[in-house]
Amino acid sequence: MEPDSLRPRIAVVGGGVSGLVAARELALAGADVVVVEGADRLGGRIRGAALAGTTIDIGAESFATRGGTVAALIGEIGMADQIVRPAPLGSWVIDGPRSIPLPAAGTLGIPATPLSAATVRALGLPGALRAAAEPLLPRPIGRDAGSLAELVRARLGARALQRLVRPVALGVYSADPDRLGVTTVPGLADAYARRGSLIAAARDVRDSQAAAGGAVAGLRGGMTQLIAGLEAELARLGVAVRRGVKARRLEQQQGPSRDRRWRVLADDGAMLAEADGLVLAVPENVARRLLGAGGTTAQTTDRVEVVALAIDDPRLDGAPRGTGALVARDAVGSGSRRGGAAAPILAKALTHVTAKWPERAREAGPGRHIVRLSYGRSGSAPETIGLDDAEVRGIARYDASRILGVDLRADTVVDLARCTWRMGRPPGSRDARPLAAPEGIALAGDWVSGTGLAAIVQGARAAATAALAAASH
Numbered sequence: 001m002e003p004d005s006l007r008p009r010i011a012v013v014g015g016g017v018s019g020l021v022a023a024r025e026l027a028l029a030g031a032d033v034v035v036v037e038g039a040d041r042l043g044g045r046i047r048g049a050a051l052a053g054t055t056i057d058i059g060a061e062s063f064a065t066r067g068g069t070v071a072a073l074i075g076e077i078g079m080a081d082q083i084v085r086p087a088p089l090g091s092w093v094i095d096g097p098r099s100i101p102l103p104a105a106g107t108l109g110i111p112a113t114p115l116s117a118a119t120v121r122a123l124g125l126p127g128a129l130r131a132a133a134e135p136l137l138p139r140p141i142g143r144d145a146g147s148l149a150e151l152v153r154a155r156l157g158a159r160a161l162q163r164l165v166r167p168v169a170l171g172v173y174s175a176d177p178d179r180l181g182v183t184t185v186p187g188l189a190d191a192y193a194r195r196g197s198l199i200a201a202a203r204d205v206r207d208s209q210a211a212a213g214g215a216v217a218g219l220r221g222g223m224t225q226l227i228a229g230l231e232a233e234l235a236r237l238g239v240a241v242r243r244g245v246k247a248r249r250l251e252q253q254q255g256p257s258r259d260r261r262w263r264v265l266a267d268d269g270a271m272l273a274e275a276d277g278l279v280l281a282v283p284e285n286v287a288r289r290l291l292g293a294g295g296t297t298a299q300t301t302d303r304v305e306v307v308a309l310a311i312d313d314p315r316l317d318g319a320p321r322g323t324g325a326l327v328a329r330d331a332v333g334s335g336s337r338r339g340g341a342a343a344p345i346l347a348k349a350l351t352h353v354t355a356k357w358p359e360r361a362r363e364a365g366p367g368r369h370i371v372r373l374s375y376g377r378s379g380s381a382p383e384t385i386g387l388d389d390a391e392v393r394g395i396a397r398y399d400a401s402r403i404l405g406v407d408l409r410a411d412t413v414v415d416l417a418r419c420t421w422r423m424g425r426p427p428g429s430r431d432a433r434p435l436a437a438p439e440g441i442a443l444a445g446d447w448v449s450g451t452g453l454a455a456i457v458q459g460a461r462a463a464a465t466a467a468l469a470a471a472s473h
């Protein structure tokens, strides 16, 4: 290893998975690395929460297996034997009073085989025939579409949009397809340009395993184990980690021997780190503030609330909605929240954690179930925000009952955990505003490289390489 004075010093701002992966990459390449994290804990949107005597994931709970990127990282930090697979139960879409098994093997809900029994069941025969005609439509149809939603409606019909693409987009990107572009889905825009058909493009993307929402895996004990593993690795590599210190300002210094040094400063002007190069692995609004690039629109920081319930009810043993369900817009349950008229389901998705992850079921014991509901559709605040736990428990129990098709009694809900998140704006969003970082600063995060851990691990590695290259010449 080079003497310390010759090693480039790189500061990584943000200790979520992007920052930790970038820091590890930099340290492995011989840099002297410091991580500056604003919160008291590392992990960002990977976080554990206590529920009924166990710790569950209340943020990210799995990773896409595409490209093997995340699995490779897990292997490199010696945790390959901790990877767990979800039960192959499939998931469902709830559309009004209808519960429909989600056709497997689609890309972002765009069906790959529109006349399969599952797609016909989801769309009805007229809807499936309308979708099946898509490859025959003239290429210009949909050319002027300003969003993914308009494109899907023009090419595949309103049903495919409403019953499949919209709920899947909301589940995967927390964004309505009205606000997404075809470029949001990695590989889809290219495949569509090549094939001139969305169905054919969806098939290509599925075959190349590039689709978000495709096959996933998890870690024994939850995704927080990835953070623990990375933290241990950074300690082993001698990376300095400063927690509970928020970066508020960046300053560039002209040094005598090197052409520039960056200073990362706190609110009170205290210096948190000085370095030859920076990786900003913070949310988009924070990066914009640090770079003086102006704030973000409200849409870049949509909130989502995750509500987890522990439920003692053996009727759920049969996993009535497989690993979980996505809720299409305006779904109305068949019961009522407070004994009055039918109330809409407010949740946008439910994961049946103990059905999806067999190790969680074993840990929970017979008859105990964990479900995770998420609230907050694109552009509107989660309905649960600001409500007390008792109210949220009532809403979540009602929604879980309707989604799972099992009337859950209040006394069977034995515990609740909740957490509010700010979601990034996926690249390819219609309102995306490109952000150019000054030389010497590399950007990382889902808003840079795409939603999901598979994309951001790759992006963080690329950011580390770019920061090191810029700092070394």
Ligand SMILES: Cc1cc2nc3c(=O)[nH]c(=O)nc-3n(C[C@H](O)[C@H](O)[C@H](O)COP(=O)(O)OP(=O)(O)OC[C@H]3O[C@@H](n4cnc5c(N)ncnc54)[C@H](O)[C@@H]3O)c2cc1C
Residues within 6 Å of the ligand: 013, 014, 015, 016, 017, 018, 019, 036, 037, 038, 039, 042, 043, 044, 045, 046, 058, 059, 060, 061, 062, 063, 064, 245, 246, 247, 248, 281, 282, 283, 286, 304, 306, 421, 422, 423, 444, 445, 446, 451, 452, 453, 454, 456
């Ligand atoms: C509810 C939920 C469920 C999800 N489920 C999945 C899933 O199942 N699979 C999947 O692949 N992805 C999932 N995701 C997405 C995934 O969690 C994120 O893409 C990923 O964790 C983002 O990591 P990051 O490091 O880029 O950003 P973050 O995790 O947001 O990390 C940014 C870090 O920067 C820190 N920070 C902020 N401001 C400052 C400052 N001024 N100074 C210093 N530090 C600062 C923050 O405290 C944070 O630790 C989910 C996200 C949520 C919210």
